Amino acid sequence: MDVNLVNPFIDALGQVLPQLGFQSITRGGLAVKEQVVDSKGVTVLIGMTNHIRGNIAYNMDEETARKIASTMMMGMPVAEMDPMAQSAISELVNMVTASATMNFEKQGLVVDISPPSLVMGQEFKAKLCNSNYLALELLVDSMPLELNVSLEK
Amino acid sequence: MDRIRVLIVDDSPFSQMVIKRTLDENEFEICGVAETGREGIELYRSLTPDVVTMDITMPDMDGLICSRQIMLFDPQARIVVLSSLKDERLIAQGKSIGVKGFLQKPVASQELMNTIRQVCQLQQIEDGWQEKFLEYFIQSFKQNLKDMARLDCELSVTSAQGGKFISQGLAIVFGLTGSQQGRMILDASLETAQFFTQRISEKDVLGEEDVLHGVAEFANIVCGHSLSKINNSYEGIELRPTPPSILFGSNLSIVNPKLKSFMATAQTEIGQLSMSVGFAGGE
Numbered sequence: 001m002d003v004n005l006v007n008p009f010i011d012a013l014g015q016v017l018p019q020l021g022f023q024s025i026t027r028g029g030l031a032v033k034e035q036v037v038d039s040k041g042v043t044v045l046i047g048m049t050n051h052i053r054g055n056i057a058y059n060m061d062e063e064t065a066r067k068i069a070s071t072m073m074m075g076m077p078v079a080e081m082d083p084m085a086q087s088a089i090s091e092l093v094n095m096v097t098a099s100a101t102m103n104f105e106k107q108g109l110v111v112d113i114s115p116p117s118l119v120m121g122q123e124f125k126a127k128l129c130n131s132n133y134l135a136l137e138l139l140v141d142s143m144p145l146e147l148n149v150s151l152e153k
Numbered sequence: 154m155d156r157i158r159v160l161i162v163d164d165s166p167f168s169q170m171v172i173k174r175t176l177d178e179n180e181f182e183i184c185g186v187a188e189t190g191r192e193g194i195e196l197y198r199s200l201t202p203d204v205v206t207m208d209i210t211m212p213d214m215d216g217l218i219c220s221r222q223i224m225l226f227d228p229q230a231r232i233v234v235l236s237s238l239k240d241e242r243l244i245a246q247g248k249s250i251g252v253k254g255f256l257q258k259p260v261a262s263q264e265l266m267n268t269i270r271q272v273c274q275l276q277q278i279e280d281g282w283q284e285k286f287l288e289y290f291i292q293s294f295k296q297n298l299k300d301m302a303r304l305d306c307e308l309s310v311t312s313a314q315g316g317k318f319i320s321q322g323l324a325i326v327f328g329l330t331g332s333q334q335g336r337m338i339l340d341a342s343l344e345t346a347q348f349f350t351q352r353i354s355e356k357d358v359l360g361e362e363d364v365l366h367g368v369a370e371f372a373n374i375v376c377g378h379s380l381s382k383i384n385n386s387y388e389g390i391e392l393r394p395t396p397p398s399i400l401f402g403s404n405l406s407i408v409n410p411k412l413k414s415f416m417a418t419a420q421t422e423i424g425q426l427s428m429s430v431g432f433a434g435g436e
Binding site for chain 1: 328
């Protein structure tokens with residue numbers, strides 16, 4: 001997979017997260033991994049078609065998901081992943097991915113995205129479409145978020 | 154006919170007055186006016202208007218953030234952004250939130266009234282198509298169970314709006330893009346998936362990988378047949394599947410907050426196979 005396909009997502013995070021009340025985004029390691037994503041507890045899948053095809057998995061633990069939802073709801077306490085928190089996390093992924101598609105369009109690549117599917121569970125794995133995917137570690141206000149990108153032009 | 158109830162969210166008294174004057178009072182009722190985003194969210198909750206006109210630049214919050222808060226409260230909210238700003242990024246962000254219309258100030262009276270009317274009608278068109286599209290998925294699921302796995306059975310169909318889909322162990326997820334957005338899930342327990350793949354491949358011994366790919370291929374065929382028929386039957390409709398994601402594990406549930414979802418279940422001699430299909434509103 002082309003490593004450059006990750007950049008529009010990194011830019012999108014920088015464009016969208018500050019608007020939602022997040023202060024800092026720190027990039028961690030980038031690794032090529034094989035086939036299967038081990039979920040940290042909350043994994044949001046979103047698919048792409050058109051000039052770029054594949055899937056992206058936004059992977060986080062439940063505590064991070066609750067904290068992110070709380071920040072998005074202006075600090076309202078989020079004790080559990082209730083429907084409001086699920087909706088907030090889905091919305092975040094939708095906004096970041098929509099911004100990434102705008103960044104792809106600047107490179108002349110037209111991309112359509114599917115609605116996000118939020119997957120929750122104690123122990124599960126997600127096999128993204130291609131054999132290899134790129135895993136990017138991020139810290140959003142010190143909360144670990146992993147971006148798994150499996151895309152082909 | 155009832156008048157269309159409109160909530161204005163705009164910090165400019167001048168803009169509020171213009172919007173009020175613009176809308177024909179025989180057809181539209183201004184049910185509330187909010188001067189800040191926060192007030193807009195509160196009034197939306199108490200008034201539940203048919204349509205919101207939303208400014209972008211407000212003192213306490215951005216109009217898109219205000220829209221997102223309203224959509225979190227009511228995913229069916231109909232919001233028309235009315236702003237002096239109108240660029241591609243704003244439109245893309247607004248659409249991703251679920252904003253239904255964008256107009257640039259100053260806006261012509263007819264244009265505003267037409268947009269509000271269209272946004273209200275959108276809901277009526279949406280009411281029927283999801284069920285119609287679902288029929289194609291049900292037919293394809295039933296037919297391919299019979300043709301590929303020699304499983305001839307009736308399906309039970311239930312509506313599951315906003316509901317959580319609980320997997321039996323293995324779930325194949327396809328996103329749907331194009332003129333309408335949605336997703337399809339095909340789900341079975343790992344045990345049923347094993348029996349199922351034996352039937353469709355006519356092999357007795359299969360590794361885990363073969364089982365995942367076998368069920369994914371079946372799901373791909375069900376999805377592909379359904380979409381081809383829908384695309385052929387409706388002019389102007391073009392739906393495409395994303396590549397599948399294969400989920401497996403225990404206690405896993407899938408949520409799509411904004412989708413209207415349905416579940417079709419087949420009780421077969423090798424166990425239960427389920428298909429969930431959900432659609433969001435189109436553009």
